[in-house]
Amino acid sequence: MEKPEYNQAIVRSFVNWSIVWGLVAVLVGVIVSFQMIYPDLNFPPYLTFGRLRPLHTNAGIYGWGVGTIFALFLYIVQRLCKTGLWSNKLASFQLWFFNATIIAAAVTLLLGYTTSKEYHELEWPIDVMVVVLWVAFAINIIMTIIKRKEEQMYISLWYMMAAIVGVAILYLVNAAAVPVSLFKSYSAYAGTNDANVHWWFGHNAVAMALTAPPLAMFYYFLPKSTGVPIYSHRLSIISFWSLIFMYLWTGAHHLLWTPVPDWIQTLAMAFSVMLIAPSWGSVINGYLSMNGQWQQMKENYLVKFLILGITFYGLQTLQGPMQAIRTFSAFIHYTDWIPGHIHMGTLGWVSLIAFAGIYFLVPRIYGREVYSIPLANLHFWLVVVGQLIYSVSLWVAGVMQAGMWNAVNADGSLTYTFMETMVEMYPYWWARAVGGVIYLAGVLVFIYNIWMSVRKGQPATATATATAAAGSAGRA
Amino acid sequence: MNPSALLYLGITFGLFVIFALIVLRTYKHKNKERGEAPKFSMLDDE
Numbered sequence: 202m203e204k205p206e207y208n209q210a211i212v213r214s215f216v217n218w219s220i221v222w223g224l225v226a227v228l229v230g231v232i233v234s235f236q237m238i239y240p241d242l243n244f245p246p247y248l249t250f251g252r253l254r255p256l257h258t259n260a261g262i263y264g265w266g267v268g269t270i271f272a273l274f275l276y277i278v279q280r281l282c283k284t285g286l287w288s289n290k291l292a293s294f295q296l297w298f299f300n301a302t303i304i305a306a307a308v309t310l311l312l313g314y315t316t317s318k319e320y321h322e323l324e325w326p327i328d329v330m331v332v333v334l335w336v337a338f339a340i341n342i343i344m345t346i347i348k349r350k351e352e353q354m355y356i357s358l359w360y361m362m363a364a365i366v367g368v369a370i371l372y373l374v375n376a377a378a379v380p381v382s383l384f385k386s387y388s389a390y391a392g393t394n395d396a397n398v399h400w401w402f403g404h405n406a407v408a409m410a411l412t413a414p415p416l417a418m419f420y421y422f423l424p425k426s427t428g429v430p431i432y433s434h435r436l437s438i439i440s441f442w443s444l445i446f447m448y449l450w451t452g453a454h455h456l457l458w459t460p461v462p463d464w465i466q467t468l469a470m471a472f473s474v475m476l477i478a479p480s481w482g483s484v485i486n487g488y489l490s491m492n493g494q495w496q497q498m499k500e501n502y503l504v505k506f507l508i509l510g511i512t513f514y515g516l517q518t519l520q521g522p523m524q525a526i527r528t529f530s531a532f533i534h535y536t537d538w539i540p541g542h543i544h545m546g547t548l549g550w551v552s553l554i555a556f557a558g559i560y561f562l563v564p565r566i567y568g569r570e571v572y573s574i575p576l577a578n579l580h581f582w583l584v585v586v587g588q589l590i591y592s593v594s595l596w597v598a599g600v601m602q603a604g605m606w607n608a609v610n611a612d613g614s615l616t617y618t619f620m621e622t623m624v625e626m627y628p629y630w631w632a633r634a635v636g637g638v639i640y641l642a643g644v645l646v647f648i649y650n651i652w653m654s655v656r657k658g659q660p661a662t663a664t665a666t667a668t669a670a671a672g673s674a675g676r677a
Numbered sequence: 678m679n680p681s682a683l684l685y686l687g688i689t690f691g692l693f694v695i696f697a698l699i700v701l702r703t704y705k706h707k708n709k710e711r712g713e714a715p716k717f718s719m720l721d722d723e
Contacts, residue, residue: 281719355715421719430716435703438712442699446692 205350207279211292213566215272216559218300220648222264223552225307227641229257234634238627247311255322256310261547262320262410263331264303269555270414271299271338274361276562277421278342281358282349287341295337302330314384318399320406321375325386328376335372339365356437360417363445367409375402393461401452408448411546412514415554416483419511422558423490426503432489440482447476454525457534466527473525480518487511502577506557509585513549517542532607537626538599541592548588548640556580556647563651569658576650583643591636598629 236242236250243249275292279285286292305327309315315322323331342365346358375398377389388395420437424430431437453461453469487508491497497504520542523529533539563571571577605625608616678686703712 351715351718353711353715353718355719357719424716424720428720430720433713434716435709435712438703439700442696446696 205279205283206285208275208286208289208292209566211286211289211296212272212276212562214296215268215275215299216562216566218296219265219268219272219555220559220651222260222268222303224644224648226257226261226265227637227644229253229260231634231637231641233257234630234637237630238634246313252311252313255315256307258320259306259310259322260303262406263306265555266410266414266547266551268299268303269558270364270410271295273418273421273555273558273562274338274342274414276566277357277417278345278361281355281421282345282351284345284348284350287344287348291337291341295334295341298330298334298337302327302334305330309384316378316386316388318375318388320403321372321399324384325376325378325380326383328372328378331372332369332376335365335369339369355420356431356434356441357417357421359438359441360413360420363441364409364413364417367405367413371402371405371409375399393456393459396456396459397453397461397465400455401449404452404455405449407546408444411551412444412448415510415514415551418554418558419483419487419507422503422554422561423487423507423511426501426507426557426561427491427494427497429490429494432486432492436482436486440479440486443479443482444476447472447479451476451525454530457525457527457530470525470527473522477518477522481515484511484515484518502574502581503557503561505578505581506553506560509581510550510553510557513545513553517546517550520545532603533599536599536602536606537595537629538603541595541599544588544595545592548584548591552584556584559651563654563658564661567655567658568661569654570661572650572653572658576646580643580646580650583646584640587636587638587640587643589636590639591633594629594632594636598626598633601625601629 232242233250233253236253246252275286306323309324309327310322314324316324342361346354346362378386379389380386388399390398420431450472451469453465454473457466457470459466488511491504491508494504498508524533524539524542560571560577563569602622602625605617605622606615610616702708
């Protein structure tokens with residue numbers, strides 16, 4: 202069969218830019234963690250916590266998260282379909298429009314333009330840019346899948362299509378707004394409806410941007426790295442469809458104990474608990490794929506990233522449903538427990554899979570072997586330790602905070618004032634900042650390693666470009 | 678039950694039926710080989 206012409210250049214560009222935005226996200230995250238400890242580090246009006254925090258989340262989710270989705274999806278879709286992209290020009294447009302959108306988002310957020318909706322802060326002109334960007338991406342991926350040379354679709358393609366369709370629907374519905382000026386709009390919904398629609402978007406953005414895409418990547422890069430197929434393709438298909446059926450009902454678990462109708466809260470709670478099954482279907486599939494291959498955890502640094510990543514996904518998808526239960530939510534909601542939970546997902550699950558994907562791609566898109574596997578191992582340990590310090594310290598902080606908020610005296614009055622509970626948080630905020638600095642150090646090691654791979658890496662061997670020898674990829 | 682509640686229940690039940698059919702089709706013994714084929718073909722030469 203004639204070898205298809207793959208577009209490597211566009212993948213390379215998206216990898217480069219997603220790394221840039223990833224560095225911005227982590228750096229700003231570390232800065233805001235220190236602003237919590239030293240309020241004097243707030244420099245109004247542009248560099249305050251209130252403006253930098255959404256910059257951190259947007260750079261993380263849309264710059265690093267979506268950037269790596271673009272990079273790795275554009276790589277994977279060509280291989281799984283055994284054909285080049287439907288349109289290289291559209292992919293180039295997507296690259297530059299992506300960067301223009303992220304820059305526009307960063308500038309407007311620092312200038313204070315915001316819808317005030319968490320994870321959907323961007324005002325309507327940038328919403329329009331996001332929609333154009335996503336449509337360009339969607340057309341290219343879907344058309345490439347349509348013209349594929351492989352009859353049957355591997356599981357990664359299913360997750361990719363779900364992510365594309367899911368994000369489009371969620372974003373369009375939640376973005377519905379009435380513009381009153383160039384940078385000010387009001388939501389099309391009001392009151393509890395607005396809250397309900399927003400958290401339907403908010404939680405399912407996690408599903409369609411931070412769960413389905415990393416699963417697509419995991420199912421692709423794990424077998425490619427080990428050289429052994431996944432345990433069961435049929436199990437992956439069932440996990441996929443059950444995830445799709447269940448996820449979209451769970452958003453209202455963010456609104457437990459609010460004026461949102463009780464039955465919606467109960468529905469969200471029930472579906473959140475049911476979601477353990479499909480999530481763990483993928484976790485178990487990943488673990489069983491390692492049967493007879495566990496020595497690769499020691500020998501192959503890519504496998505370490507991937508298996509720790511899916512492990513964090515497993516933990517995340519147990520902790521999440523637990524938080525969605527009314528009684529537990531009443532205890533930990535609004536405490537520092539929640540950022541601990543979110544960062545296990547973003548720093549642990551999503552980023553570990555993305556790091557593995559990028560390392561896997563290095564010889565294939567730059568034509569150079571990874572410069573230093575010991576540095577890749579150092580990167581691994583720094584980000585894992587940094588993330589654990591971050592999350593564990595905030596879980597402890599959250600339980601303590603909740604305990605203090607709920608403590609009452611014999612006469613029913615509160616035992617602690619709010620300020621007293623805040624003062625007790627300082628040691629944990631320090632631990633969070635230290636965890637963040639360690640994670641940042643890991644990211645810097647990663648960037649240095651990639652940079653040196655491009656500059657001084659050994660020329661990629663045939664093994665790097667031939668999947669038949671993928672089992673040797675990443676062997677330490 | 679009012680019509681909107683019935684519609685809601687009907688859609689939920691319909692989705693469940695579709696899901697059950699997907700499970701049955703995927704795990705039908707006849708489809709085993711075909712269902713597992715993509716995990717091998719994805720390992721082919723790039």
